[in-house]
Amino acid sequence: MSHNQLYRGSLTTIILRLLEQEGKMYGYEITQKVKEITGGRMDIKEGALYPSLHKLQAEGHLTVEAEKVENRIRKYYSLTPQGKKQTLAMLSELREYMENMQAITNPKLVF
Amino acid sequence: MSHNQLYRGSLTTIILRLLEQEGKMYGYEITQKVKEITGGRMDIKEGALYPSLHKLQAEGHLTVEAEKVENRIRKYYSLTPQGKKQTLAMLSELREYMENMQAITNPKLVF
DNA sequence: TAAATATACATAAGATTCTTAGGTAAAACC
DNA sequence: GGTTTTACCTAAGAATCTTATGTATATTTA
Numbered sequence: 001m002s003h004n005q006l007y008r009g010s011l012t013t014i015i016l017r018l019l020e021q022e023g024k025m026y027g028y029e030i031t032q033k034v035k036e037i038t039g040g041r042m043d044i045k046e047g048a049l050y051p052s053l054h055k056l057q058a059e060g061h062l063t064v065e066a067e068k069v070e071n072r073i074r075k076y077y078s079l080t081p082q083g084k085k086q087t088l089a090m091l092s093e094l095r096e097y098m099e100n101m102q103a104i105t106n107p108k109l110v111f
Numbered sequence: 112m113s114h115n116q117l118y119r120g121s122l123t124t125i126i127l128r129l130l131e132q133e134g135k136m137y138g139y140e141i142t143q144k145v146k147e148i149t150g151g152r153m154d155i156k157e158g159a160l161y162p163s164l165h166k167l168q169a170e171g172h173l174t175v176e177a178e179k180v181e182n183r184i185r186k187y188y189s190l191t192p193q194g195k196k197q198t199l200a201m202l203s204e205l206r207e208y209m210e211n212m213q214a215i216t217n218p219k220l221v222f
Numbered sequence: 223t224a225a226a227t228a229t230a231c232a233t234a235a236g237a238t239t240c241t242t243a244g245g246t247a248a249a250a251c252c
Numbered sequence: 253g254g255t256t257t258t259a260c261c262t263a264a265g266a267a268t269c270t271t272a273t274g275t276a277t278a279t280t281t282a
Contacts, residue, residue: 006208009116097117
């Protein structure tokens with residue numbers, strides 16, 4: 001993801017949020033989208049991405065449909081209703097995480 | 112830390128930043144401080160904390176001095192010069208992480 | 223006053239999530 | 253024709269955490 005341990009644990013949130021925005025995406029597309037959005041500062045590794053997608057699918061958060069484009073297979077993933085709920089939950093947890101880390105690293109001044 | 116995978120990878124940053132602010136702290140004190148700052152929403156587990164402190168010390172980021180208070184041992188940790196550099200580096204990485212996650216989850220509108 | 227909780231340290235087994243390294247295959251570029 | 257890009261995949265090992273357990277003293281509560 002980025003040589004940086006902080007990214008550990010956030011891949012699921014990223015996948016879900018991108019799918020919520022884009023409707024449906026295939027794996028390789030997700031890696032490129034993340035590079036594009038972050039100006040190359042984040043790099044989703046395929047060894048992390050594909051197992052994550054399979055797990056989300058197994059848990060019922062994603063559905064998949066294969067499509068043949070230019071003689072190559074693409075597997076398009078999209079959110080199930082359960083996956084949409086999960087996305088909202090994880091985005092809310094991300095906000096709470098950031099607030100907590102802000103509170104710890106930038107303590108408010110007490111008079 | 113918090114049932115939530117997002118926190119995975121941020122313990123080191125938390126320890127270093129608290130030590131930067133407080134000068135010196137002992138392990139148990141760190142767990143209490145984090146609870147206090149986050150209103151109980153974060154809970155550093157001892158099974159994660161102590162190995163982390165030992166690792167930071169082994170890497171040369173922390174020094175330790177034991178002190179006996181009310182017949183109990185406290186191990187006070189403080190930042191080495193190298194640890195201070197590391198703290199700045201990790202805080203900068205935290206900011207970059209948050210900016211990247213913001214960019215992905217709250218995409219700016221393009222007109 | 224006895225039991226429970228809080229303070230204070232520690233380690234070990236197992237879970238989870240990642241990186242690294244490898245593999246297959248077709249299209250596009252040089 | 254060889255390299256890069258596109259597109260999927262898995263397995264071994266690393267890193268970080270949780271859970272469980274252990275030791276020991278002090279304080280609070282029933």
